[in-house]
Amino acid sequence: MKLSDITIGQYFPGESPIHRMDPRTKLTLTMVYLIMLFTARNALALAVGVLFVLVSYPASGVSLRLILRSTKPVLPIIIFTGIFNLFLVAGEVVWSFWFLSITDEGIRVAAFMCVRILCLIAGSALLTYTTSPIALTDGIEMLFSPLKKLGAPVHEVAMMMTIALRFIPTLIEETEKIMSAQKARGADLESGNIFQRIRAMLPILIPLFVSAFRRAEELALAMECRCYHGGEGRTRMRILKVSWIDAAAVAFTAAFFSAVIAANIYAIDLAGMVSEL
Amino acid sequence: MSPIIKTDGLSHIYSAGTVFEQAAIKDINVEINRGEFVGVIGHTGSGKSTLIQHFNGLLKPTSGKIFVEGEDIWEKPREIRRFRFKVGLVFQYPEYQLFEDTVYKDIAFGPTNMGLAEEEVDKRVREAAAFVELKPELLEKSPFELSGGQKRRAAIAGVIAMNPEVLILDEPTAGLDPRGRDRILGEIKEYHEQRSNTVLLVSHNMEDIARYAAKVMVLNQSRVFMYDTVESVFSRARELQEMGLSVPQVTKICLRLAQAGVEISPQTYTIKSAKARIIELLGRKRPNEAE
Numbered sequence: 304m305k306l307s308d309i310t311i312g313q314y315f316p317g318e319s320p321i322h323r324m325d326p327r328t329k330l331t332l333t334m335v336y337l338i339m340l341f342t343a344r345n346a347l348a349l350a351v352g353v354l355f356v357l358v359s360y361p362a363s364g365v366s367l368r369l370i371l372r373s374t375k376p377v378l379p380i381i382i383f384t385g386i387f388n389l390f391l392v393a394g395e396v397v398w399s400f401w402f403l404s405i406t407d408e409g410i411r412v413a414a415f416m417c418v419r420i421l422c423l424i425a426g427s428a429l430l431t432y433t434t435s436p437i438a439l440t441d442g443i444e445m446l447f448s449p450l451k452k453l454g455a456p457v458h459e460v461a462m463m464m465t466i467a468l469r470f471i472p473t474l475i476e477e478t479e480k481i482m483s484a485q486k487a488r489g490a491d492l493e494s495g496n497i498f499q500r501i502r503a504m505l506p507i508l509i510p511l512f513v514s515a516f517r518r519a520e521e522l523a524l525a526m527e528c529r530c531y532h533g534g535e536g537r538t539r540m541r542i543l544k545v546s547w548i549d550a551a552a553v554a555f556t557a558a559f560f561s562a563v564i565a566a567n568i569y570a571i572d573l574a575g576m577v578s579e580l
Numbered sequence: 581m582s583p584i585i586k587t588d589g590l591s592h593i594y595s596a597g598t599v600f601e602q603a604a605i606k607d608i609n610v611e612i613n614r615g616e617f618v619g620v621i622g623h624t625g626s627g628k629s630t631l632i633q634h635f636n637g638l639l640k641p642t643s644g645k646i647f648v649e650g651e652d653i654w655e656k657p658r659e660i661r662r663f664r665f666k667v668g669l670v671f672q673y674p675e676y677q678l679f680e681d682t683v684y685k686d687i688a689f690g691p692t693n694m695g696l697a698e699e700e701v702d703k704r705v706r707e708a709a710a711f712v713e714l715k716p717e718l719l720e721k722s723p724f725e726l727s728g729g730q731k732r733r734a735a736i737a738g739v740i741a742m743n744p745e746v747l748i749l750d751e752p753t754a755g756l757d758p759r760g761r762d763r764i765l766g767e768i769k770e771y772h773e774q775r776s777n778t779v780l781l782v783s784h785n786m787e788d789i790a791r792y793a794a795k796v797m798v799l800n801q802s803r804v805f806m807y808d809t810v811e812s813v814f815s816r817a818r819e820l821q822e823m824g825l826s827v828p829q830v831t832k833i834c835l836r837l838a839q840a841g842v843e844i845s846p847q848t849y850t851i852k853s854a855k856a857r858i859i860e861l862l863g864r865k866r867p868n869e870a871e
Binding site for chain 1: 633636638661668677690694738739742
């Protein structure tokens with residue numbers, strides 16, 4: 304795998320309604336969506352949650368294939384969680400072998416867990432796919448700005464996040480350059496056991512750290528030269544504005560949330576009716 | 581004599597098969613002979629860096645072949661490291677690759693990877709350090725304590741210590757002051773003369789190319805535009821200027837003088853030869869003035 308193939312948290316520029324939403328709305332609604340997923344208590348309610356993400360993706364213009372790509376790195380975690388729940392949840396045994404046994408409740412919990420995690424990742428990936436890192440940190444800063452009154456360094460943390468995000472591609476490029484340079488001197492990065500491989504990474508990590516510190520110092524100097532003194536009294540080039548799209552998105556999410564709650568209650572009634580009969 | 585490096589229809593396409601597809605080099609056919617000092621010029625993005633990274637197998641061609649000493653280097657991809665020792669590559673700003681706790685160990689990194697015996701490694705480190713004029717006492721220092729110019733020379737020594745048949749340097753003087761620049765180029769020239777190895781020098785400085793190289797490879801829009809002697813390349817000043825390159829300053833002056841009617845050849849590339857010719861012309865004029 305090439306380092307430059309990493310796509311986690313990558314932004315895909317576009318002009319869709321979701322792209323044009325205010326980052327604060329998107330952040331809040333993503334949080335609401337995560338809560339929605341964990342509120343869902345039965346299959347019907349969860350299906351509503353899945354539908355939410357399935358409707359949102361086409362509206363963003365981001366291809367559905369990207370969801371699959373975004374879930375790839377966490378696939379092992381999903382499988383692990385699934386298997387864990389499958390065997391360890393108590394209930395009526397449906398199948399057993401030696402010390403392993405699967406219960407009906409286990410199947411249900413495992414399936415729920417996997418679907419929830421998948422939706423969770425797909426939902427938060429949608430946020431980063433459609434929001435530029437700068438807009439995202441701006442949104443975070445604004446949302447957390449009430450904490451400034453309590454003395455929390457909100458602006459500083461947001462600035463650090465912006466800088467960190469900005470330097471990811473730079474550092475990836477730098478790593479590739481250093482790797483090439485050491486390979487040109489015969490460094491062998493591909494063979495050997497785990498300890499040899501870790502040792503072989505040293506000629507890459509040391510120059511990388513040195514250059515990261517150098518870049519940090521240069522950046523700090525450049526910021527001071529431009530009179531950066533923190534967030535106080537700082538105006539913005541891009542002023543965040545809430546538009547009718549945000550209102551529509553809030554209404555849309557609220558409708559889905561109500562549907563999930565309704566599904567939860569309705570299913571209980573259904574179970575009650577079945578037992579009455 | 582067979583060429584030390586030969587390419588056959590070499591092309592490299594970045595991000596092949598996607599919308600970002602971009603050819604970095606297209607259909608390169610060059611032969612570099614043993615013992616030559618070749619200057620490589622071309623404006624930014626012309627494919628110079630991509631091309632030189634093919635010569636030692638850091639990049640794999642999308643199509644075409646590279647032969648080093650007559651061997652197809654990608655015939656057995658597992659043995660590619662062998663060719664990296666034959667073709668030494670010094671990247672731009674090589675001082676950023678230093679990592680060991682002493683300069684000695686850093687220079688020894690390449691030879692040690694070659695699997696040489698300890699005495700041989702020691703010999704090569706000391707020889708390489710001598711070539712780049714690093715004093716023996718500096719070898720025990722940390723590379724991070726050296727000055728900018730010393731760091732650069734230590735990094736170059738790290739490649740020279742592998743004693744490669746071909747030494748490729750990608751803008752070895754970028755960011756150095758004039759004295760540091762002349763020093764490094766002088767050392768490289770001396771290395772070339774003593775070892776009679778092949779040297780490829782990538783540079784944006786036409787004066788340096790004219791002074792040190794015998795042949796010049798001009799890259800333009802991913803292709804080799806010219807590959808000839810310094811004289812014939814710089815005689816095409818107009819074409820070079822059209823592609824955003826230049827000729828040495830002294831050549832520009834001689835061109836203007838020739839246009840003004842002075843009997844000086846516009847094919848003058850070094851200050852030395854221009855000076856000789858001007859002194860000759862002045863010497864010829866004086867007797868007339870005396871009359």
